[in-house]
Amino acid sequence: MKLSGRQLAVMRVLWELGEATVAEVQDCLDIDPPLAYSTVATVLSRMERKGLIGHHAVDRQYVYHPLVSKDAAGQSIIGDLVDRVFGGSPAELVNHLLDSDQVDKRELERIKRLVNEHAAKKGRKP
Secondary structure: OOOOOOHHHHHHHHHOOOOEOOOHHHHHHHOOOOHHHHHHHHHHHHHHOOOEEEEEOOEEEEEEEEOHHHHHHHHHHHHHHHHHOOOOHHHHHHHHHHHHOOOOOHHHHHHHHHHHHHHHHHHOOO
């Protein structure tokens, strides 16, 4: 599953709200410049054809809801990123993150804790 920037922004709104009309999605989108109502409707329609979202009618309006979980989308996006940018190596992705300015001391401690918890679940030493 591949999500464009606009599609990911729409999915974030639907994950947060659970369901929303075109106007509600448009109001909640954090995109600059703001998208026109017709553009949001087109994006939603295309996403529905891809099987990412579904809808039901309420008072002659479509109310959209996600069919793909945030976790499933994240796994797909990360997998694609690892394959395309880091040659299929998750370790290279982690190394890149650790070398960036995005990981401060507190975040590094959290990452260590997560690695240890994951290793314990798998019955391995970190």
